[in-house]
Amino acid sequence: MFNNIHFLVACGCFAIFFPGSFVFGFPGVMAGEWQQLFNVDKSQIGRLMFFILAGTGFSMYLSGKLQEKIAPHWMILTGNFFCALSIGLVGYATSITHVYIWAFAEGFFCGFVYIPCLTIFQRLFPANKGLLTGIINLTFGGSSAIMSPVFSFLLVSKGYGATCWITMVAAISIGMGCALFIKIPKSMAKRALTIAPRLSLMQTIALKPFRYLWCVWALAGAAGVSLIILSATFGQTLGYDVTQYVMILTCFNILNGIGRLVCGRLADYFPKQKILMIVFLFASAAYFLMPFVTELYLLSFLACFVGLAFGAMFTVSAPLVTECFGLENFGRVFGLVFTAYGFLAGFLGPWLSGIVLDTTNGNFTIVFTGFAFFYLISAFLILRVRKPGIIPTPGLE
DSSP: OOOOHHHHHHHHHHHHHHHHHHHHTHHHHHHHHHHHHHTOOHHHHHTHHHHHHHHHHHHHHHHHHHTTTSOHHHHHHHHHHHHHHHHHHHTTOOSHHHHHHHHHHHHHHHHHHHHHHHHHHHHHOTTOHHHHHHHHHHHHHHHHHHHHHHHHHHHHHHOHHHHHHHHHHHHIIIIIHHHTTOOOOHHHHHHHOOOOOOOOHHHHHHOHHHHHHHHHHHHHHHHHHHHHHHHHHHHHHTTOOHHHHHHHHHHHHHHHHHHHHHHHHHTTTSOHHHHHHHHHHHHHHHHHHGGGOOOHHHHHHHHHHHHHHHHHHHHHHHHHHHHHHOGGGHHHHHHHHHHIIIIIIHIIIIIHHHHHHHHTTSOHHHHHHHHHHHHHHHHHHGGGOOOOSSOOOOOOO
16 A cells, blocks of 8 residues: 555545546536537526536435445545546437436536545545645646646547547546545554544434534525626626626636635634634625626626635535544535535525526626625624534434
8 A cells, every 4th residue: 555645645636636627617618519419598508507516415425424334445436437437428418408417427426536535635634634625625626727628629629429538538547547546544544533423314413513504505605606607697797798707707716726725724723613704704795895896807806705715615614524523424414514505505596696687687786795695694604613512312324
């Protein structure tokens, strides 16, 4: 077994790289191609993210439990294989329904890579959980920035079907190969473990800190993910063209990525609840100001704070779950927390905001003010997420 920790970290990043690019990069590049192939409108293409999030929501808790019985590297290998296989099969899609099935499967099997990677690297680096969580999250979310141009080049030069197959082969070769090496060395296994009582599903749900964190992910997740969709619409409303309003989304994504790494590192030294409270308050202030700002550079500056809060939520929440509920419970608890994002954030954010904009003739003041309150509420709720003093009596698994 390899004892080189840096090699293990590199393997973890490569293992999660392709699944991340399939979720965050592939749909955006292929959206136009799918519209032409299946003669569908933009609203039908827009449902892809719902199916991806739904698949992730279903798998996170399941993968958290399975990793307690199956070696994490086998979980990661399985997730990589089916993520890659799905890309190959979608090359044969004959309707948008087949693409929806691919989106759900992609999101579902990403959970088999994401949760075990976070768990095993928190065990390997107990003193630097935040930093390693930030690195894994940055790789997972940032992979699309590298692979989107590659997907575009292959699509233009090789065609749709060949792009899917070339990508599948690369993902299987690299992702599955690296997954085999992601193991905790025997010399570190005992030192990496912490002692905490096992929590059942009912026990977890009964804990107030869990419910507070779940609500934070529903509210802050909805407010954060919505700007990805609304940045273009709001920019167009103000009279900017695509070459201009793309700056809003670019600034959001830059701080989304940087924030994962920086806030993750800060979480190793400062109270995690206070870090999230601060970035949530900044994001809340940004949303309150957005309806009254028309200057593009200032709007992009405000978008940075929303991106920072969005990235910090993913990164800082992981070590916070470990701190409050114990490392042995990380997979199942974090998986349950993720269901708030997978099932509810999409409705409270992009879906509900679209309904409000349609019924109010594009009144962004109502939408952005609502998201500002989402972040404000989250800033207070996150302070209530603390280690529970008493574990309730056992419930049903």
